Amino acid sequence: MSKLAISVESLGKQFRVGAATGSYSTLREKLVDLVGAPFYRLANLMRRNRQDAGTGDDILWALKDVSFQINCGEVVGIIGRNGAGKSTLLKILSQITEPSEGHADMFGRVGSLLEVGTGFHPELTGRENVYLNGAILGMSRAEIERKFDEIVAFAEVKRFIDTPVKHYSSGMCVRLAFAVAAHLEPEILIIDEVLAVGDASFQKKCLGKMEGVAKEGRTVLFVSHNMLAVQNLCSRVIWLHDGKIVRDGKPADVVSSYLRMSASMLTEQVWNDVTQAPGNHKVRLRKISVRGADRDRPDQLSIDQPCEIEVEYWNQRPQAVLHATLHVYTEQGILAFTTGSAEQAAMEDGAMPAGLFRSVCHLPANLLNTGVHRIVLLIVENRSRVTYRLEDALSFEMVELSKRHFGWQGREPGAVRPVLRWTTIQVQADEPVNMTPLPH
Amino acid sequence: MSSSTETLTAVPRIRLKASNGWRALNLREFWQYRELLYFLSWRDIKVRYKQTALGALWAILQPFLTMLVFSLFFGNLAKMPSDGIPYPIFAFAALVPWTFFSNGLTQSGNSLIQSAGMLKKVYFPRLIVPISSILSGAVDFLFAFLVLIGLMFWYGIVPTINIIWLPVFLFLAFGTALGVGLWLSAMNVQFRDVRYTIPFLTQFWLFATPIAYPSSLLSEPWRTIYGINPMVGVVEGFRWALLGTATAPGPLIFVSALTMLTILITGMFYFRRMESTFADVV
Known part of the structure; x- marks a missing residue:
């Protein structure tokens, strides 16, 4: 019988989503409430009554009735859309936040890595940050000292180890931070989407490190949007949706059904209320959609037809320089390419007045391959800084409808499937070569 | 079955x-x-005076200018009485622990x-967060304290044997x-x-503490009752232990310690x- 590492029993977590709006009717009531609010809140503070929380507020269950058991040495991936409850689950298991109901038992030392470089201080040197960050992640001083050289070598920042990290490039910073975390040796390791950082070669190194962790028989629980990584690394996948477990099983099965379901669901997202739309004080999204260029059959996304991805957003601040950027992922989780509206700016100098903007990306025919594609939407400020990122902006399936006239009928491999111009000409006319074997 | 329960109890188990x-x-x-407490305090100390021209001199200037x-x-x-001690040293002996206290209060109040x-x-x-933010002020205190000792020499005041009680008063301020x-x-x-209340609080508290004036202005039993403000005990304790003021704290310290x-x-x-609720609300 294998040993239990994590046991979760009907776990639930509720959040209050702001105060109910539109309940004021008169200015007088508003004023009374304004004056009364501090006292009311103060009284609430003293009571801190959970059951009382419901009055006037909306309750959202970020997790509801989640139960599962994980044995020692299992590597479990958690997938699901944004807001499905993945991060909440990890936060509860990391002891950062408490569940509202149910309980979880953790057998063994837990190390969690929900963010790369928590507690990094720009004024401190690389060396100092390694010690600080290690201590924050729960390593002892002796442990850090023992692994120090290994960490620095892994991060490839040996030359700059005594330079304040504010002079580091962002890539170096991330590498150093991940290197510290990668040398954490708990029995249970909890990781949230940290593989999304760093350049490709470093990502590969990180994946290798994680495989190593798993081989050592430690338990790993990780959230990722990278289906390729999930399939390669995990021995089991849990799919969360709206705070509940939809499926729990073999990676290939769960991932493909997850992709199938999200494919049928997400060809358009619209938010009409600017206050509820995803975004921040700089930008709010209104709409993102994909449609075929054929106006009569917009829902048909065929690889040999052009299609359009439309993004609408409210620019909340005048004179901002915003652009939409799309990351196009294939079914295997490979980033096929990125494209951005910055390539053709809306305004001459780029500065935009406040208001609603629409950017349309025209994808030509014969670019995408067949299969499910996932789009990550980024709103970029000043052509350099990502101000908002929507992880599961769209997901849709490209199909092949026209008949092929040549032999191979299966799926063409590759991230994209361009039809490129080929020329073949006869360079020299010869007599048929005499194929008699040469004497030795 | 018994073997599996044995292995389960061998590893730490946390119920969430x-x-x-x-x-x-x-x-x-x-x-x-x-160790984390140590590292966080150490970070605060290292970072505090980075990119300042005067550096750690600020630790001294703050109480000194006051x-x-x-x-x-x-x-x-105003010719305020000062228990027979030169006024500058009378005030400074109180300002050194006071600065440690008020900075510690401000830092820890905003720490989370x-x-x-x-x-x-x-x-x-x-708990580590507010504690480390106060501990990091200990270095500032040390600098200011050295200046205090220097100032005492300047005025020809030799500390009494009661100086051994100083850590107790420092702990009172810390607590x-x-x-x-x-x-x-x-x-x-x-x-x-x-956040906006803290500056007022420290300002009121400064004047509610006998820093600019001696607590001997009050007659007993009021003076002892005054000890309800723990900083009264700290300040009077510092003066008594270092400068040898006649105002031996006694019951006043006891009241202060109790409040603390x-x-x-x-x-x-x-x-x-x-x-x-911190992680959900902050």
């Missing part, structure tokens, strides 16, 4: 569930994380919201700063109003009670 009401302080876990202003207005102009990023991403006993800091920081998470313990212990329990 909703906590209701008051919680135990769990000082043992706090002890396990003492002492000059006090000496001018209260000492020279300043560490919001960490609270949301890593688990550790949250008070922490006790109030715990209350404030936990409330600050939910109500940012606290009350604030500290209630603060710890309140903090622990609110702790579970």
Whole structure:
């Protein structure tokens, strides 16, 4: 019988989503409430009554009735859309936040890595940050000292180890931070989407490190949007949706059904209320959609037809320089390419007045391959800084409808499937070569 | 079956569930994380005077300049009595622990919201945050204290044997700063109003503490009752231990220590009670 590492029993977590709006009717009531609010809140503070929380507020269950058991040495991936409850689950298991109901038992030392470089201080040197960050992640001083050289070598920042990290490039910073975390040796390791950082070669190194962790028989629980990584690394996948477990099983099965379901669901997202739309004080999204260029059959996304991805957003601040950027992922989780509206700016100098903007990306025919594609939407400020990122902006399936006239009928491999111009000409006319074997 | 239960008990087991009401302080876990406490204090010390022209001199200037202003207005102009001690040293001996206290209170009161990023991403006993922010002020205190000793030599004052009691008074200041800091920081998470209250609080407290004036202005039993403000005990204790003022604190210190313990212990329990909501609210 294998040993239990994590046991979760009907776990639930509720959040209050702001105060109910539109309940004021008169200015007088508003004023009374304004004056009364501090006292009311103060009284609430003293009571801190959970059951009382419901009055006037909306309750959202970020997790509801989640139960599962994980044995020692299992590597479990958690997938699901944004807001499905993945991060909440990890936060509860990391002891950062408490569940509202149910309980979880953790057998063994837990190390969690929900963010790369928590507690990094720009004024401190690389060396100092390694010690600080290690201590924050729960390593002892002796442990850090023992692994120090290994960490620095892994991060490839040996030359700059005594330079304040504010002079580091962002890539170096991330590498150093991940290197510290990668040398954490708990029995249970909890990781949230940290593989999304760093350049490709470093990502590969990180994946290798994680495989190593798993081989050592430690338990790993990780959230990722990278289906390729999930399939390669995990021995089991849990799919969360709206705070509940939809499926729990073999990676290939769960991932493909997850992709199938999200494919049928997400060809358009619209938010009409600017206050509820995803975004921040700089930008709010209104709409993102994909449609075929054929106006009569917009829902048909065929690889040999052009299609359009439309993004609408409210620019909340005048004179901002915003652009939409799309990351196009294939079914295997490979980033096929990125494209951005910055390539053709809306305004001459780029500065935009406040208001609603629409950017349309025209994808030509014969670019995408067949299969499910996932789009990550980024709103970029000043052509350099990502101000908002929507992880599961769209997901849709490209199909092949026209008949092929040549032999191979299966799926063409590759991230994209361009039809490129080929020329073949006869360079020299010869007599048929005499194929008699040469004497030795 | 028995073998499997054995292996289960061998590894540490944590049960995560909703906590209701008051919680135990769990000082043992706090002890396990003492290295983090050390590193966080150390970080604050390292970073505090980075990119300042005067550097650690600020630690000295803060109480020193206040002492000059006090000496001018209260000492020279208002002719405030000072228990027979030259006024500048009388004020400075009180300002050194006071600065440690008021900085500690301010830093710890704001500490949780300043560490919001960490609270949301890593688990550790949250008590470490306000405590480390006060501890990091100890270095500033040390600098200012050396100046105080220098000033005493200048005035030809030799510390009495009672100086051995100084750590007790320093602890009294630390405990008070922490006790109030715990209350404030936990409330600050939910109500940012606290942030704007802290400067007023320290200002009122400064004048409610016998820094510019001696507590001997009050007659007994009022003077002892005055000790309800724990900083009265700290300030009078410092003067007594260093300068040998005749105002031996005695019962006053006892009252101060009692108040400090009350604030500290209630603060710890309140903090622990609110702790579970920090990551969700901050």
